[in-house]
Amino acid sequence: MSKKSQNIILKAEQLSIGYKTKKAETVVASNINFELQQGQLIGLVGANGIGKSTLLRTLIKVQPALSGTILLDDKDLKSTSTTDLAKQLSIVLTEQLTSKNLSVYELVALGRHPYTNWIGNLTDKDISIINSSLKQVNIFDLKDKRCYELSDGQLQKVMIARALAQDTDVIVLDEPTTHLDMYHKAYILKLLQKLTKETGKTILFSSHEIDLAIQLCDTMIVMRKDDVVCGQPCQLISKGVFESLFPEDLILFDDKSGSFRIKK
Numbered sequence: 001m002s003k004k005s006q007n008i009i010l011k012a013e014q015l016s017i018g019y020k021t022k023k024a025e026t027v028v029a030s031n032i033n034f035e036l037q038q039g040q041l042i043g044l045v046g047a048n049g050i051g052k053s054t055l056l057r058t059l060i061k062v063q064p065a066l067s068g069t070i071l072l073d074d075k076d077l078k079s080t081s082t083t084d085l086a087k088q089l090s091i092v093l094t095e096q097l098t099s100k101n102l103s104v105y106e107l108v109a110l111g112r113h114p115y116t117n118w119i120g121n122l123t124d125k126d127i128s129i130i131n132s133s134l135k136q137v138n139i140f141d142l143k144d145k146r147c148y149e150l151s152d153g154q155l156q157k158v159m160i161a162r163a164l165a166q167d168t169d170v171i172v173l174d175e176p177t178t179h180l181d182m183y184h185k186a187y188i189l190k191l192l193q194k195l196t197k198e199t200g201k202t203i204l205f206s207s208h209e210i211d212l213a214i215q216l217c218d219t220m221i222v223m224r225k226d227d228v229v230c231g232q233p234c235q236l237i238s239k240g241v242f243e244s245l246f247p248e249d250l251i252l253f254d255d256k257s258g259s260f261r262i263k264k
């Protein structure tokens with residue numbers, strides 16, 4: 001069976017990630033192999049400093065891989081131009097937004113940049129996609145608000161709508177639940193799950209919300225000290241993958257409830 005017929009959208013082969021200067025190479029993680037299926041919600045988890053952001057930055061071509069191959073829709077990422085990449089993959093980062101003076105509508109409209117001319121003129125098709133993106137994340141009534149007027153939870157929805165407006169097969173989010181309360185963390189991840197089901201897009205996000213990711217994701221990529229493991233949450237639980245995620249002195253993974261608890 002070809003890779004295409006298995007609906008694999010993103011694949012890492014013998015990937016090694018890290019940082020290279022003229023003097024030295026720092027390997028953050030190596031021997032990374034995974035295949036991500038189209039239309040799935042995929043959570044990337046691991047302890048602080050293990051390399052989640054480094055892996056995401058490598059997958060979105062913001063930094064080069066040290067070695068190995070990344071295939072996006074069967075094509076080597078190295079030979080994909082930035083313009084083509086923007087039509088295949090959109091990115092939601094948690095860094096402070098510099099354009100908070102824009103209205104919600106204007107910010108979401110920026111998602112159309114790979115398709116508009118240099119002045120950014122919007123066609124009827126662009127407008128229709130922007131409106132449906134606003135509706136898909138339930139923020140149509142916020143469209144005329146300025147971004148600085150929004151709560152962190154509302155802003156995160158706006159950034160997701162912008163990624164939807166970019167109309168790519170893959171959306172990558174770096175820690176989309178940071179700064180959110182428990183309800184909004186669950187709300188955003190549930191929204192991402194709903195979007196994969198409704199749109200067939202593949203959504204990959206990094207998070208420290210391991211319990212929620214176990215409940216909501218189709219697939220998880222778990223970064224540990226010595227390896228990177230990928231699979232369905234229930235498979236990973238039965239293999240004992242989460243037990244070795246953190247030092248055992250303080251928290252334990254309970255495989256019956258699929259969640260972590262404080263050691264008494």
Ligand SMILES: Nc1ncnc2c1ncn2[C@@H]1O[C@H](COP(=O)(O)OP(=O)(O)OP(=O)(O)O)[C@@H](O)[C@H]1O
Pocket residue numbers: 019026028046047048049050051052053054055
């Ligand atoms: N620009 C950089 N140059 C060199 N090393 C870096 C750079 N950025 C991060 N690192 C190192 O790479 C390792 C992985 O960092 P990374 O930010 O990818 O981890 P993370 O899992 O996303 O962490 P967190 O959960 O705390 O956000 C760390 O040891 C970090 O110090």
